[in-house]
Amino acid sequence: METPLTLAMYMLYGLCGVAALGLMTLFVLKLRHIAADKREQACLEKYQDYFFYIQAYGEEEGRLKPPAGDLTLGEKRIIQKKLLSLLERFTGVHRQRLLDLCEDMGLIEMDLKRLNAWWKWTRVDAAYNLGMMHAKEAVPGIIRLMKKGDSDASMFILARSLAKCARQEDDLREMVKLLVVHRQNCHPLIVDILGDSQLDTGPLFLSLVREEDGDLIKVGLIGLTSHVQPGMDPVLHELVDAADKEVRIKVAKLLCRDIRYLTERNVRHFLSHPDWEIRSVMAKAIGELGLSVYIPLLKRAVKDPHWWVSRNSTNSLAQLQVEGFRALCAILAEERDSRVREMANQVIQKELEKGKFPINDREQQMTYQQKLHYYQEWSRKTLKTVHALEK
Amino acid sequence: MNSLVTAFHQFLQVSKSGNNSCGIILANCKQLGPKSLSGIQEALEQKSMGLQVNLAYDRNSRVLAAFLEKQNRSETHFTALQVKDVLQERGLLAGSLLIASFSESNQATGYTLQRMIQEVMEMAGFGEIKLFYHHLDGREDTAGSILLVNHDETVNEFLQIFLQQKGYQVTIAQDGMDGVQKYQELIPDLVITDLNLPIMNGYQLMERIRQQQEGPASKIVVLTDKKLEEDVKKSFALGASDYITKPFSPVELAARVKRLIS
């Protein structure tokens, strides 16, 4: 029985060795970090006046001067950190001055070299710095890194840097394509990254919507919701019946904001669409855009089997002033389905509750009175029916 | 009369630069002999790589003056940094520095210089660099008071420097609660606030301010990361006059502030 125990003994020795190693690494790392922190503090203090100078004279003509004297690499990095923290908060003339300063200090060159380092994370560091410094020279390098890199989260750091550095729409398009290749469905994130770019991304989104690839279309659609472009209508109309459900839903959302699109034919089409999301979006839009003419359609939509469609329809009716309110009361009176009645009732109560707070606007007061009137009429009617039944 | 003024007049004559800008740096120092003076001059020229610096020193007031021709404000300030460094290296600095810049050198008179000398001798502190304000620059003494409520230290530091240069009086609060307190104490002309503040958020701050409006209303500018439409709507509904998202252009912010305060 000695062997397993001798094995255990060897294990113990091995563990001791590894533990000692780990302990040393830990202590060394900790001490290095503490020393680096101290150095950083000292450096920041030393250059405090200089930082005042660069913050105070951003508006003056002429470039800001780099700090006098020779700077060690460590000092350059610390100053770079401070410059980057300022850069990310400003735009305009101040940013341009800081960018010029970064160039004059040789920081851009420094990081361009590091873009080819052997350790992945040095490359990512360099790409990040270059992005913050909006260095257009970095674009080919970063594209190269994105092409050969793996699909972990560093991809997004590179993409953001690329967005900031890019000076041409083609570079941005390349970036989107490289991200989309991994099929991670991160379209909102891509649109957010594109928002960091200094180029106007509207035309880019419009062109993406015309692509074949479903993911590119989706990115374009999300982008178009905040950057409305002329000439997007024909493309959107085509995509309404796209095969991809998500595309359809996004297109519907976009179209429902456009009152010119909402003809009776289209409204009917959407309200009876097989996708519940589209029905729901349409129902909501009618209320938001105040299209009282479609109240009868909304009344029918309240009976929709899907909860969200039903709810958006009742909410929309509430938004459509007196006419809509009357329709809600009518639903209460006529509908047999208790679930639908309950929902309509909830919305009615919410509207009536508003009377608890003082209403200053005369017109609003009048509308409220009318609603109250209809409601009281209805309750009287139902009470009568109830009495009739009881008898 | 202070020997510096004489030296200054000499400098003006020699440079013949009536229409160019010039800068003046005054520094409190310890006793300087002629050798130290030339040493300082050499060191400065070495540091600034060939920049012409005219030094003068007054033994009685122990003030060192540097006259710079064709240097605008920022260049003057930059040179001042070198002056401070050189003096500190040699252990000769005995107080703070005062700098001034004139866009046309004939605006600078002996009288201005004397006022500057007086001010620099009265300056407390050690190693601080202050800017001298003179009316010829077209700046009012105080353009207005601003309360800046923001948790971001970098932005606070920058805006304090930036806006103070423009002549505003800037107070900083780091969170909503502090902001309300400082507001009540100061009643500033303008409040620049973020929405996302610790303890009490920007909306609550704006509501409190609204509740307290008795005299002329303070204007509110929202400076924030939030880009959602609801936040914009809500801010304006609560009484904000402007809504600026980060990253922002300081020049634009200054323009809007000026418009709102005037």
Add this chain to the structure above:
Amino acid sequence: MRDFLLYYGTFAIYYVFVINSLYLFIMLFSFKSIMGILKNSVYSRYQALSGSPHVPPISILVPAYNEELTIIENVRSLLSLNYPEYEVIVINDGSGDETLNVLIEEFKLQLSHHAAVQPVLNTEKVRGVYYNPAFPNLYLIDKGNGGKADSLNAGINLSHYPLIASIDADSLLEKDALIRIARVYMENPEETVAIGGDIRIANGCKIEDGIVSEIRLPNKFLPMLQSIEYLKAFLGGRIGWAAINGLIIVSGAFGVFRKDYVIKVGGYRGGYPGEDMNIIIKLHKYMLENKLPYRVAFCPDAVCWTQAPDTWKILGSQRRRWGRGNLKNMIEYGKYMVLRPKYKIFGLVTLPYNILFETLNPYFRITGLLALIGYVLMDMTNAYVLLIYGALNILYGFLLGIGALLLEEIAFRRYPRFQDIVKMLFYTILMFFGYRQIGVIWRFLGHIEYLRNNNSWGTMTRTSWKAEEKKTMSSLEVRG
């Protein structure tokens, strides 16, 4: 007999050897991911993201039971997170104290008759929903007592957004914790079904206005031990497990989920502890059975601070509860999924690991230790066997502690002083002189409670713990 004891004792030694080596192996995965985590946590522009309209909205669900003393501060802190669009739904789980009234009074909430509650999941009767338009993101649900899972389900019924975050009423979230988790979600929204946050011990830290203003190690003995325990478990363990998509649990104190998938697996399982592990197991099961690509992620830079129990009694009750929950989950789900290739890493690695080394841990350890003691008693010349066993345990534990501290030092550095590391290392070793052993016994007792169907879910225990905690908290942390 002596030989049998020796064999069994040797087997116990091997058990320790395997379990710890597996743990070290998982920790290697943590090391593999740590640089990526560090760089992402520094470079992902959270400040700008916290105002972006592209970030998905979240419903934060806060079940509250008898939290009258601290609920206001916690809700206030939740209402001021760095996040673009979200709502806070507090669920009063039939509290016996003034939790409900305290909230209604503080935020001037009014009973709302028209809050649309979609009855997707079954819960105890909801007595009312309270709301005030002045606080448009705050909802209060008042319902009969049904436990934490039931409350979460009620919250899901009311929630308006596609993501839900389950938060304990006494969790103190860091301001950017939620946006950090959202970033992880946004990088792969389709496949991410759940994301866990990092839980750290707040005892000893300075807390002002619901924010941890100064981070310090706990002063008391028990919280200090738990502090290093959590560090090992979260940094050393969960990062690694998440890297291979084998994470078995996302803390109930701070976790974000896809609402639609939670509904699909039937919501939270109530009536018994361990619902946080239960929901994750169900999610794994659903996604694997339906062959959908997915991941259960862990975001260690999203930190939530929580008060740890500082008395043996309350700690014991908590650990017994965990033991019960673990056993029930393994019996309900584990045994059907374990070692079946259909369930990939989860079934082939996570579950066997969990069953052998967590659930059955007490039995192996207790019997192993007894066997060794028996053997040694029979023949004192072999006392060194016991020493080997002890030393092995301690050294492994120490090594794991070093690893966890290394991970912390590389990426997070929340304990900046050198002496903090020394203190934590010291406690890592100290753990093996009593704390671990008691932990094993508590787990075992938890199993006994399960078998006896003792299901006091600690609603009682929670009150007493809270009351004691409040005494210490109020003296240390209330701002003047």
